[in-house]
Amino acid sequence: MFMDIDSALSHVKKVLAEVRVYNHACATLSFDQETICPSKAMQEQGEVSAFLSNKAFTLQKDEKYLAACRYVHMHRDELTNDFDRALEESLYRDYIREKNITPAMQHEASLIYNRAYVNWLNAKKAKDFSIFAPSLKEVRDISLRDVQLNEKRKPLAYDTIFDGYERGLTSADLDATFNKCKERLVPLLKKIVASKKKIRTDFLSRIVTDEAQTKMSRYLLETMGFDFERGAFTTTEHPFTSELGKNDVRVTTHYYPNMFYSSMFSIIHEGGHALFEQNQPNENFEHFIEYNKTMGMHESTSRFYENRIGRSKEFIHLIYPKTCELFPEAMHDVSEQEFYEAMNTVSPSLIRTEADEFTYTFHVIIRYEIEKMIVDGGVEIADLPRIWNDKYEEYLGVRPSNDAEGILQDVHWSSGFGYFPTYALGNMYNAMYYNKMREDFDLDAAVLAGDFKQINGWMTENVWKCADRVDPKTWIKGITGRDFTPDDFLDYLEKKYSEIYEL
């Protein structure tokens, strides 16, 4: 059917351009569902999405398209640049994963995920896991079915799924990493909780209007270098970042009147994701390199801005005056040092997205351990709320009083499993490249001066343009010269929090 690599590759790209159009529409529909779609319209909107994503899926099941993909794969030695090689690798991977999945199966899955999302919303509102439980079972079953249909599946279903988020890493890597975390962080957390250091937190619950918080969000995004002509921000229940198109990256946040700092760090976090997308090189778009080999790389960025930059003494110094100006009622009697310490309080708590930098990793470990039980452990779905609550009590000494602040707090499981560990890996990746960055230029001086051009320039070169070009282990070794390790992250936590809590 195809006689040369150019015509095969050009057919592939023609089809992918059309797939991208459907994906753009689906991303817009999904953004709409999360931001403004009325409750009784969710079902219909979800059906429209399912229809369009099925069209995209069907395009990639076309015989001529598949023949072109096979031709490109068999003649991959003739490809002339790294971008096309990265595309080929990702296409072949998708091909293997999806070759046994029919459009009808994919359509069924879309409907299940959409129903699960709606049921999750309702369950969370009613604080009742049993409303979500049947959907969670369906999501588990469809995930396991897809694993079964994957010819290159690994012995553990979880590893097959997780490889889609973090290529080349397995649950063995995660177990080793998280065990190290537990070994070093559990005793340290005990010391912190027992510390006599008093951190002032009274002002944190002072009321700040949505309007003032909106101004702060805009200021923070501007400071970071977010491009408002190619992006937007608004509010949602659960903050997220969405790339609708090449020039359209959106972030959302949530304003709590009595937790003004919450939206600040949420917007810095999502702003980090957005910078990743807004600074993708044009070549990645032209070559359809859109399927990340490492979501941990993405999370490393958002958590780099949120924690390594955002909660640093230098950044707090930079934004302290503006914070006092925009939130005078909350900040009028708060010193810069008090503000810094309050933004770095360690306090075991129930909600992951509100967790402090130190205890955050425990939230991830709990989810990871439960995911594994769901996927490979044959656990009873009905038992999960109890298991969840027990783990919170064991690791953090706190116990949810209802499912909304327990197992229902996160949306993720309405669309599958395996994402959570990438949050923790992100912290570990950025701890490694943070140390390298400091060797390359005076990072503290740049933050103090609000010079995000220099910081974002380094990130573009070493992080963002690597997206989907290499697997995470190769990437992190390539830019730091060292093998992946959680030690940099654990050393950082130990040093920073020993100082703050005067241990």
Add this chain to the structure above:
Amino acid sequence: MFMDIDSALSHVKKVLAEVRVYNHACATLSFDQETICPSKAMQEQGEVSAFLSNKAFTLQKDEKYLAACRYVHMHRDELTNDFDRALEESLYRDYIREKNITPAMQHEASLIYNRAYVNWLNAKKAKDFSIFAPSLKEVRDISLRDVQLNEKRKPLAYDTIFDGYERGLTSADLDATFNKCKERLVPLLKKIVASKKKIRTDFLSRIVTDEAQTKMSRYLLETMGFDFERGAFTTTEHPFTSELGKNDVRVTTHYYPNMFYSSMFSIIHEGGHALFEQNQPNENFEHFIEYNKTMGMHESTSRFYENRIGRSKEFIHLIYPKTCELFPEAMHDVSEQEFYEAMNTVSPSLIRTEADEFTYTFHVIIRYEIEKMIVDGGVEIADLPRIWNDKYEEYLGVRPSNDAEGILQDVHWSSGFGYFPTYALGNMYNAMYYNKMREDFDLDAAVLAGDFKQINGWMTENVWKCADRVDPKTWIKGITGRDFTPDDFLDYLEKKYSEIYEL
């Protein structure tokens, strides 16, 4: 190909169900463009829309579908209910209008309209008509091309186009109607302007926050009976109503801090459109009766709520306490009578959407006269700003100082011509059925009591469920027993404003 009416009709409906999915996606994309889409993403978003609307168009060009439509048309006597008969009529009409338009032509038109919208935005921002002029030429040319391709076109291109909005009415009807308006309203306007009556308006420019105006918008929509589970509201530059799906009707508004009443009447207007959509009978959805035979009927609803209800003494009495409560800084020293008179001030001005009920008709007449010149009059596009400004000076005694407050103020011409007269017709239709409604029940008492169930029930029965079932002349005669006339509307204006201005 088809042997019986049932299978032909069922094939038609199957295709239309798919068309509806594409239309739903396009409506969502368009809503997104108007509300949050970043500037540099507009082009890409527009291309996605054009692609999807072309898919919908192509479905309706399919040979089997067209054969089914033709079969249904030829065997229309066998149809068993009015809904299917209305569908058949509208399909046949679309068929005639579009049979000579290829998918490629339709795609070209989509791109032109999208480009025109973006250029209009930029031109309005720059207050410079010359930025929009090339697009306006393109829109005119594509409109005339579509008229040429319509085998049942009328002698005047304008009449062919206008028939798509108001079936059975022509520019001869409009000329006669508008001449009557000019005859009666011009002398009356002179008397009003010369009147010695002092209406207090100082408080109208007092500052009211967006937050308070948002609360007012919600209160007004709730009062009217808007269903928030099947609808939403947000802000846009140019307020509009959009029906995305059966359970998804959205209205938008615009907050000016120094014109609090502007968003109030804008939300009541759009709320009227929304009630029309939210109260469509289920059968209209099931039978795909979605192409209105009269947009004037739609506008009659929005303007009924905005003016006949919204600016009445009874409604002002109903909402006066809440207005004082939500806008204390603006309303603390304003009596109910002062508020009523201020909401009914006649003041010739430049902006249609801000115009008072009395001078509004002149804004429409000006646009109608210019539209006719564009479509059938061979006018030079470059001359339009001058013509526009001259007409404002002639009819209203005011002259725009730039294009943004002149010819660029409305978005409509970026997607074609012929809509404006339906606003004025809407006023005339509702003046006729308002009088009938008063015969049927005590409307004043219902408004005073905030009993919108009764009002909306009457409207459902006599207006909303007639959508696309009859042409406007038949409809208005059917519910009032009288032929269409602007007299009821002119009588109403004369009586109301003679009283307010003590003429």
